[in-house]
Amino acid sequence: MxxxxxxxxxxxxxxxxxxxxxxxxxxxxxxxxxxxxxxxxxxxxxxxxxxxxxxxxxVEFPVYPNPNIRVETLLEQQLDVLNDIKQDTSLISSVILLIQKDVADSSKHLELIKEALEIATSTTKEEAESKFDKLITKINTTVEGVQNVQTLVNWAKTIYILYTSSS
Known part of the structure; x- marks a missing residue:
């Protein structure tokens, strides 16, 4: 210029x-x-x-944003992703502990975990919701211990949310 x-x-x-x-x-x-x-x-x-x-x-000359703001935004997004990973892995750890600590009921728990994974094989959201509702009812009626129920419900909820967000 x-x-x-x-x-x-x-x-x-x-x-x-x-x-x-x-x-x-x-x-x-x-x-x-x-x-x-x-x-x-x-x-x-x-x-x-x-x-x-x-x-x-x-001619409109571009105004470049403050690069520090962009870096801060990226760092916040990375932190969110890391927190999600942490939460997901802690759920997996809880499921493994549930199977290991309650050996007598481990086959029943494994069956419920498998049923939760079957939510992901649904062809429609309605089918996934139906499987999820039936599984929650089954967990609440057959599983003993509040912690055990919470772990299995959280597992089923995670699978359901992952399925519905990817569809």
Whole structure:
């Protein structure tokens, strides 16, 4: 942009010098004839400069956001993802502990875990919701212990949410 302004000023200075020379040379027709091609070139240059000036007025230069804000946003998103992973892995840990600590009921718990995974094989959201509701009822009526019920319900809910958010 700075180069353009310098060039524009030089063109204006040349035009002023040209006008002074023309004033001196107006008495001689031979000299006036020599100036015709220069006058045409001068008019073309002036037209180009004015056109360029007009086009610059319509250009919208981008405003770049503060890069620190972008970095902060990315860091917050990464933290959210890491917290989601932490929550998901803690649920898996709870399910494994449920199977390991309650050996007598582990086959029943494994069957309920398998049924929860079958929610993901549903062909419609309605089918998934039906399987989810039946499973929750089954968990509430057959599983002993509040912690055991919570773990299995959370597992079923996670599978259901993952299925419905991906459909």
């Amino acid at each position: 700075e180069d353009y302004l310098k060039s524009k000023q030089k063109a204006i200075d040349l035009i002023k010098m040209d006008e002074r020379i023309k004033q001196i040379a107006t008495q001689d027709t031979a000299i006036r004839e020599l100036f015709k091609p220069i006058d045409e070139l001068e008019n073309d240059i002036i037209t180009d400069i004015l056109t360029f000036d007009d086009s610059l007025k319509s």
